[in-house]
Amino acid sequence: MTQYLLSVVQPSGDGDVLPPDLDQIMADVGEVDRQMHEAGVWVFAGGLHSPRTATVIRVTDGEVLTSDGPYAEGKEHLGGFSVVEVPDLDAAMEWGTKLSRATRLPIEVRPFQGGE
Amino acid sequence: MSSGVPVEQAVEQVFREQYARAVAVLVRVFGDVDVAEEAVADAFATAVQRWPEDGVPPSPAGWIITTARNRAIDRLRRESSRDDRHAQAALLHAGSEPVDTGAVPDDRLRLVFTCCHPALAPAAQVALTLRLLGGLTTAEIARAFLVPEPTLAQRLVRAKAKIRDARIPYRVPAAADLPVRLGPVLAVVYLVFTEGHTASAGNRLSRADLCAEAVRLGRLLHELLPDEPEVTGLLALMLLTESRRPARTTPDGDLVLLADHDRSRWDAELVAEGQELVRACLRRGEPGPYQVQAAIAAVHSDARTAAGTDWTEIVQLYDLLMGLSPTPVVALHRAVAVAEVQGPAAGLALVDQLTLPGHLVHAVRADLLRRLDRRAEAAEAYAAAIDRAGNAQERSFLQRRLGEVR
Secondary structure, three states, rough: EEEEEEEEEEEOHHHOOOOOHHHHHHHHHHHHHHHHHHHHHEEEEOOOOOOOOEEEEEEEEEEEEEEEEEOOOOOOOEEEEEEEEEOOOOHHHHHHHHHHHHOOEEEEEEOOOOOO | OHHHHHHHHHHHHHHHHHHHHHHHHHHHHHOHHHHHHHHHHHHHHHHHHHHHHHHHOHHHHHHHHHHHHHHHHHHHHHHHOOHHHHHHHHHHHHHHOOOOOOOOOOOHHHHHHHHOOOOOHHHHHHHHHHHHHOOOEEEEEEHHOOOOOOHHHHHHHHHHHHHHHHHOOOOOOOOHHHHHHHHHHHHHHHHHHHHHHOOOOOOOOOOOHHHHEEEEEEEEHHHHHHOOHHHHHHHHHHHHHHHHHHHHOOOOOEEEEEHHOOOHOHHHHHHHHHHHHHHHHHHHOOOOHHHHHHHHHHHHOOOOOOOHHHHHHHHHHHHHHHHOOOOOHHHHHHHHHHHHOOOOHHHHHHOOOOOOOOOOHHHHHHHHHHOOOHHHHHHHHHHHHHHOOEEOOOOOOOOHHHHHHH
8 A cells, every 4th residue: 555645736826815715615525535435445634724834944054044935935735635545646646636626626636755 | 499580579579569568567666767777678688698598488578577676676676775865765665565576468558648847848758758668768769869879868867857856646546637738648649649740850751660560559558548539540540541551652762742643652551550540539529639630540541542632531630630630730731721722822822821830831833823823923932932841752742843833
């Protein structure tokens, strides 16, 4: 089995504008989450606050440097993610497809190291 | 035993006919593309050394597969004792797989779907398919697609790493997924064919070796998936196109248009085989883009002279094709057919509505303008086509036409 990170690719910039069908989206995402539990593939999942809430910490020569905001500003950011444990990429892509349909956003599917 | 030359030929023939099968079986046994490739290469190298002395074994394919498997296991045992995790995994995998050298036919089909998995970039799909199923070397593929060899080698390494790390499965898709998953497989084979038919760059008009490879892959797919009408359609399309090769160029290598072909030079056997396949797949009543294109090619093949071509039927087939795959390229070809039925002005009106990159749209416009005797505009369009054509033979053809309208 291999674990896959399913990342929700969220467009940046319009963070304050909520999609009009947000309630439906949240319900659809909740349903996919429920199906992942039911299928026994769910490992972890969560939605993230906006990148503006991020803090970057860096240790250089033993000194801790802290900066406000995300590490890099981009046109997209990680909006949330699910981790699933499945036999192969086809199965992971199936869950990615369900999640993309629910979130109305692109999903990046990426394997974790160390699967057997 | 036998003399050296026939044995060399025997090794070559076994390589051509059995390479894909051997790789496919070994991928299943070891669960790893790299291990399989290396093992099969090793086995063929051993055959070159041993067969001249020992003679060609009664079952050459079985010998290759058994030798490849044994050699790979020896090598993996040496490597796994040095703590190589991949080697250990491959050995473990081999232990759980039955030693079946009788070759389940599905193995090659699995390999096809792994090579053409939608998670791989199209360029990587093409390279992997030619490498693993065609047995072409990295250098040969690089040359065929005019890519520097290191670039192509890296493309293959990355694709194989993704197959391994992202766990792209080695499996024929479920029946419900087959139509979608077959798309990239057919696209890869047809891309190899079209690149061979009219090289997108370079001096020679076609590269027969790429066409031959595509036809071989098409035959393999047809053998493995006889009930998929689009697979049959693609093979028919390639055979009918290939049948015209002897008439496509002059002895000097200059391009000859379909209308000017010496049709007695068409390969009658390929025409007959292609037409039979077209009839067989259309009977199923599930038309798809490849079947319809094959049907169009079959209408051309039916005509003993260019003037005898049933253009009305061709326009009807293009209408059907537009419904299945409404692309600007299809619309352009349809416009050419319409010009044959309703005259060049009707064709030109359709072409003028199209925007698409490349030289073809300009070449078609130029030809229609020439036939309407609008010479200045035709010359302009020929010049635009010449600017954009990558193939030297096509350029020189357009140049000749430009000279005629000036």
